[in-house]
Amino acid sequence: MALTEAISQVFGTKLPLVLSTVAVLGAVILFQIFVNGNPLANIPVVGEELGSDEKRRQAYLFKAKDVYIDGYKKVRRLWNPKRRQKHDVFRIVTSNKFTVVVVPAKYLTELRNLPDDTVSFEGAIEQTMHAKYTQLEFRHKLIVYVIKTNLTPALNRLNPSIAEEVQESFRKELPPCPDWTPININQKLLRIVALVSGRIFLGTKVARSEAYVDAAINYTIELMRARHAVEAVRPWLRPFKAPHLPEIKALRARLRAGEELLRPLLAERRNLSDTEEKPEDMLQWILDGQSKYRPYSTEELARVQLTLSFAAIHTTTMTATNTLYNLAVYPEYIPILREEISSVLSTTGGVFTSQALQNMKRLDSFIKESMRIDPPGATSFNRKVLKSFALSSGQVIPAGVIIEVPAEALTRDPEIFPNPDTFQPWRFYDLRSELRNEGEADKAAQHQFASIGQTVLTFGYGRHACPGRFFAANEIKMIVANILMQYDVKMPEGMEGKRYPNIRYGGTNSPDPTKELLFKKIVKA
Structure with a gap:
């Protein structure tokens, strides 16, 4: 009570001065707006x-x-x-x-x-991304450096390993499907992408552990839930409510669990001698690259790894799911794609080399058109x-x-893409073919899935364009190609020709993660 009276006395004696100061400041602001516009x-x-x-x-x-x-x-x-x-x-x-x-x-x-x-x-x-509340790690130039100087140049030799991990994850995650079997493909793809990405990020031993798969998938989901939860709060209330949202608390618990998961692996890697062969993965490249920047704590490295998982799993799974939803709606294109994949792989002994992936031009176009018509964001x-x-x-x-x-x-x-609301799987294949025939090879290359340009901006533009887009493109192509070569895919009965509508919230656009497609294993003669 005494404190309240003291505050009242202070404000009572200073109120005229406060009001006059506010009035002067308001007048200055109005004058600046009047003069400067x-x-x-x-x-x-x-x-x-x-x-x-x-x-x-x-x-x-x-x-x-x-x-x-x-x-x-x-x-x-x-x-x-x-x-x-x-x-x-x-x-x-x-x-x-x-x-x-x-x-x-x-x-x-x-x-x-x-x-x-x-x-x-x-x-x-x-x-x-409301980093103040979600604690998203993104201010690390070392990560971009490692992706550009280590990961992307290594794809030529890593692609067979990536393909091997795709096939192994299929054996673990997809049922036998001797007859038409309903599968929630989004949920399966989350695990497949987590396994494949994890092998490149942390190595096979950790990536195949259930603890890692759970952490990587759930961090991605919980981060987006936390972001949406913060956005649903009126801006002026966020400083008071956001830190106490259950979604934010769950995300913080996930970050602590990620740190504990990574701690033993980091100790093992930091104890490697100079004579021991070092693993070829993102974690090792980051550890080796610290000398160019600064040492990272275990907590920072755990958050960085979870951020990499978010960047890889979230968008890769969405693009692959959208592609498979479109394949199920337009099954007439499956034989054409299957023939292309089979023809290309016959020249490499079945190995997914970089050149083989580049030669799957119709598959590239189908995925890019899926991304064009259903981009992950507005x-x-x-x-x-x-x-x-x-x-x-x-x-x-x-x-x-x-x-x-x-x-x-x-x-x-429509001035950029004729019939823009129509799914045209060979749209970019045709554009590339026309430009190559006209001798415009450089312009033709701009219509590849992983290319950046001024009409399809999913991977961004300029010097901050997504550095991991080449790895993501290869991974998506391998996943879709393996499904096409092993399974027939279609919509459930009564849904033929009907595309599942995507879920939109704010500027985001995601395939419905609750829907099923029918899969049937191809019996090879």
Whole structure:
């Protein structure tokens, strides 16, 4: 009671001074806006007709695809370069408290040349993944370095081992299927991808343990649950509620379990002598690469490994599941793909070499078209703006906002992709063939599954494009190819020709993980 009275007395004596200070600050801010103008004032807001930011936030949570496509179409219709209108960008209200400005893909070339202290890839991840609460590890240049300098160059010699792990995981995870058998393929793929990725990340011994598979899969699931749980909380309440959400508590427990799992392996690796042969996997490359950066603690390495699992398992499983859902809906394409895979492997003695994977051009196109029509997210090239800058149009993008490119809206633009809502499995195969016939080999290569370009942005763009995309592409191709060579696949009875709709929440787009496909083992003569 005495404390309350003391506080009242202090504020009572200082209240006039506080009010006058607030008034002066408010006047200064209003004067600056009047003189300099509000840099966001001339950027249209999608969903303005909804009347409030809270309603726009709800629209984003449950209809983000429509929000982005609506904004994309509106600015294209309004843009008039002859009158030098600047509003070919638009704003959206997301589930987060920061302002998001959506920028057309035509600016990608100039955006990618901006320095990291102007637009920050890491800053965007920190905000969009709510790293403050999820404790996601992402600020490690060593990891990108290792992927680019060790993993990707090693794929030529690692591909047979990856293929061996795919086949071994099939034997462990898929039932015999002598007749048509229902399988929740998403759940099976989670385990298969965890096993295959784990072999490259930590080596066979640990990767095949149930403790690792459980940790890798559940960290991925729990991280996304935690992210969605935080997004569902109103921004101003997050500092108070987010740390106590059950999803956040579960994620923290998972991180502690991951550290305990990795501790014995790290002790073993750190005790290797210089004369002993070192394993060829990501963990060893990271340990060896620490001298270029700094030593990592056991806790940091555990989080890094779980983050690698998240990056590998989450998107790889989604893409493979979408591909298999499309194969089940369009079974007429299965014999064509099977013939291509069989023909290519006949030249390598059945070994999945890098060249063999590159020669599976129709399979590459089928997977890329699956990713085009059902991308994992509505946007790409997400960056936090640290310093204000101007686009070549003259439009100023102020510091403090998040910028992104409407990747999914691009893939649904009929001027870029004719009949964009129609699944055309050979779309990219045909594009590559046409360009090669015209002598445009470099342009043809841009339409491969793992390539980056300005029309399909699933792997990002510029210097921060996904460094592990080549490993992921090889892994997905091997998984789908092995299924095609071992099983017939179809939709359940009564569902023929009907694609399972994906689940959308905010900007994410995931295949329904609860659905089943029918599998039947191929009997070879």
